[in-house]
Amino acid sequence: MSPQVPAPEPDFTPTDDVFVRKHLGVPDIDVADWALVVEGLVEHPLRLDMAAVLSLGTQRLAAFHECFGSPFAPDVPTRAVAQVEWAGVPLAAVLDRAVPGAGARHVWFEGADTGSFQGQDGVTYVKDLPLSVARGDVFLAHRMNGEPLRPEHGFPLRAVVPRMFGTNSVKWLTRVVLADRRPEGLFTTRLYNRVLPGESSPGPVREVDVSSKLFVPEEGAQLPSGEVELSGRAWSTTEVVSVEVSVDGGPWETAAVAPPGAGPTWQRFSLVRELAAGRHSIRCRARDLAGRVQPLAGARNAVHEVGVEVGGDGLKRRPG
Structure with missing residues (x-):
């Protein structure tokens, strides 16, 4: 969990x-x-x-x-x-x-x-x-x-x-x-x-799949080096119990996930991560209470990935 x-x-x-x-x-x-x-x-x-x-x-x-x-x-x-x-x-x-x-x-x-x-x-x-x-x-x-x-x-x-x-x-x-x-x-x-x-x-086609999407940063964002909050939303037919984030194909890291709301709403997730200068790819995947996990590829709910550019120029970050 x-x-x-x-x-x-x-x-x-x-x-x-x-x-x-x-x-x-x-x-x-x-x-x-x-x-x-x-x-x-x-x-x-x-x-x-x-x-x-x-x-x-x-x-x-x-x-x-x-x-x-x-x-x-x-x-x-x-x-x-x-x-x-x-x-x-x-x-x-x-x-x-x-x-x-x-x-x-x-x-x-x-x-x-x-x-x-x-x-x-x-x-x-x-x-x-x-x-x-x-x-x-x-x-x-x-x-x-x-x-x-x-x-x-x-x-x-x-x-x-x-x-x-x-x-x-x-x-x-x-x-x-x-x-x-x-x-x-x-x-x-x-x-x-x-x-x-x-x-x-x-x-x-009826019930949705378990899925997640990175909202911040967006594809192509330019960020300052240092700590960055990676955040997005996850959703399913049931509670999303975990979301993991991977940077540059590295190990999956556990993000913090908001508990489900009173109704059929999505759940916010976030992870604060140190990013060095250079180009980075960031992916996220969700797991729901039924045990379903987003596949890596080949499906409409495959893991979401964004590419960002990180530099030391103090470029402004948007909050998640």
């Missing part, structure tokens, strides 16, 4: 710095004309405008948010990750009003984004989850970091699925369908599937 540092308040990524992904463009939605439809195997189909959504109350969810990357290159690291404070309502509050039928096993999430993708026309972005998972984990967000959702982040309402890759957090949400089966579609059964270690057949 690595040494721990006190758990800070959740550090949120400025909205301007949160990554944006869109397969079918950003739809132009007038909230006055928008509604969330809940239908399928439910006893009480719903049509909720924004006033009805807001009447359910507003809760907050602090959570890390990670992009899986290209579905055509599932083993290539993207390292696109952020931490966001969402405001909205758990999907369970909506499902309780709709009352799922006895045969409902899956929940389909449909966005307003439609268009052409990979030579296929008339595509709508649809994802799905087992009902048991959707009822417990899915959050319907209408605010992000204290402000209304921006169009590129899913205005006026989006799904947020903690501890799962961002591809499952459908933006511009317009329709929730309860069904007895998974939907056949481009983004459900054709793309965003992978074979996990120890398994023989592909399954949908």
Whole structure:
């Protein structure tokens, strides 16, 4: 077990710095004309405008948010990750009003984004989850970091699925369908599937991998020689129990790791290290409570590495 540092308040990524992904463009939605439809195997189909959504109350969810990357290159690291404070309502509050039928096993999430993708026309972005998972984990967000959702982040309402890759957090949400089966579609059964270690057949891309990323210093940073704080963030589906840092391919050194927060948030790690003048490479790897460790190479969550230049010129360092 690595040494721990006190758990800070959740550090949120400025909205301007949160990554944006869109397969079918950003739809132009007038909230006055928008509604969330809940239908399928439910006893009480719903049509909720924004006033009805807001009447359910507003809760907050602090959570890390990670992009899986290209579905055509599932083993290539993207390292696109952020931490966001969402405001909205758990999907369970909506499902309780709709009352799922006895045969409902899956929940389909449909966005307003439609268009052409990979030579296929008339595509709508649809994802799905087992009902048991959707009822417990899915959050319907209408605010992000204290402000209304921006169009590129899913205005006026989006799904947020903690501890799962961002591809499952459908933006511009317009329709929730309860069904007895998974939907056949481009983004459900054709793309965003992978074979996990120890398994023989592909399954949908859902739960995140154990991962970590160096935030300070950044790639190409110029630093003064002497003691430098190496810091970053680590995350997984469960608690990250240790993070190690290696300089120039040397032995792995144990970093201090903040304990997990109250929700699905990332954990800060840091290590103070003496760096001599010259070029250095710095790597980090995390281990989680389930025993998973970041691989050195060949996977989308392979260890992160940055290169820095250290000199004796007193160049300014940024705090971690």
